[in-house]
Amino acid sequence: MIKLFFAVVFTMCFSCMLYAQDNYVADVKVQGNKKLKTAFIKKVASVKSGTILDSLRIEEDMKLLKRLPSISHAYYQVFRTENGTYNVFYNIEENFTLIPSVNFYTTDDDEFAYRIGLYEFNTFGSNVIIGVFYQKDIYDSYAINFRAPFLFSRRLGLAVNYQDLTTQEPVFFEDETAQYKYNNESFEVLGLYQFNFHNRLEFGINYFVEDYRFKGENINNRPELNVPKWLAKGIYEYNNLNYFYHFVSGFRNIFNFQYVTSSNDMLPDFFIGWNDFFYFKRIGDKGNWANRVRIGLSTNDETPFAPFSVDNNINVRGVGNTIDRGTGTIVFNTEYRYTLYEKNWFVLQGNAFVDAGAWRNPGGDFGDFSKKDNVKIYPGLGLRFIHKKIYNAIFRIDYGYGISKNATKGFVFGIGQYF
Structure with a gap:
């Protein structure tokens, strides 16, 4: 019975680890920007490589970016990678500034x-x-x-x-x-x-x-x-x-x-x-x-x-x-x-x-x-x-x-x- 109990606990913990891995951000990629530096966008964004994928944080980043004078509009895309993590794409439409x-x-x-x-x-x-x-x-x-x-x-x-x-x-x-x-x-x-x-x-x-x-x-x-x-x-x-x-x-x-x-x-x-x-x-x-x-x-x-x-x-x-x-x-x-x-x-x-x-x-x-x-x-x-x-x-x-x-x-x- 004790062996069965530890086996169940181990399986649950391992499953949670796999689930957590599946929801990690592999990279944040920026597209559409010309004058605006990619490094700056990654600096001000709250979603980073290695963080947990969170749609609410991505939406907040979108609101933040659209408030910036250099950006007229922004939207995002999320793609699953082969190893189960995710790439997040921030698509930028720049303003003339x-x-x-x-x-x-x-x-x-x-x-x-x-x-x-x-x-x-x-x-x-x-x-x-x-x-x-x-x-x-x-x-x-x-x-x-x-x-x-x-x-x-x-x-x-x-x-x-x-x-x-x-x-x-x-x-x-x-x-x-x-x-x-x-x-x-x-x-x-x-x-x-x-x-x-x-x-x-x-x-x-x-x-x-x-x-x-x-x-x-x-x-x-x-x-x-x-x-x-x-x-x-x-x-x-x-x-x-x-x-x-x-x-x-x-x-x-x-x-x-x-x-x-x-x-x-x-x-x-x-x-x-x-x-x-x-x-x-x-x-x-x-x-x-x-x-x-x-x-x-x-x-x-x-x-x-x-x-x-x-x-x-x-x-x-x-x-x-x-x-x-x-x-x-x-x-x-x-x-x-x-x-x-x-x-x-x-x-x-x-x-x-x-x-x-x-x-x-x-x-x-x-x-x-x-x-x-x-x-x-x-x-x-x-x-x-x-x-x-x-x-x-x-x-x-x-x-x-x-x-x-x-x-x-x-x-x-x-x-x-x-x-």
């Missing part, structure tokens, strides 16, 4: 500004992003950006940014709205860490100098400032989006927190934090419903230099260039995107949207969010011209028409979806 960046807008107040740039999203074949931009918004501005999410490993990367931004900014005093020439020169270093497929963290510091120079005759003796500052930043993201070319489904959440120190009482130390929640849903074969909710708060100082702004290119299409400021914000953007025409690489997409937002006045209370003067509602229509094989090659035109108090209207142009 040397992309010009163009954003410009106008309103019925004859405002006009633009930003042009050039970005390479797959430098060295390893999804390193290097880019520059030039902006003309009355004054000249420029920036240089470097971002390598997988520089040190499949989890750890680095970002470095330099910016010299000059604009005309309205500053809202009690008895007047004054125009300032505003300059912000900054240098930023961020560490990038990915905990797992869904969760990542950015953390780092930013040194910058803010300069406010009054425009025109300063008859009310308004302050002029030149203030060095340090900023500590943390960004936490949960990403569960799934892409199929220009269609998106799933949800994503990004929380951004910053603490800023200052050496001037006019621009005191403060914190600022905001959370963006995104939800996307495929509707039929041609529809895509997209939503963004932003909620933000900062230190509620009674200052004309409040950090949250109401702006054409950030939150409400058609509203104008920095028409108001606040120490709190609630913004809701929703739009329905519909494919009007699609053939080969080209897609024409129409969209109908509503952008709505409310702000808390500096030194005010939460009741400010419901005051008519602080609420902006802008419905509108737009078009998207999409190239499916070039990363972020979405040229957008939106026209927003305000229906709230003191509303404006205007076009907003740009590259990429608005959100």
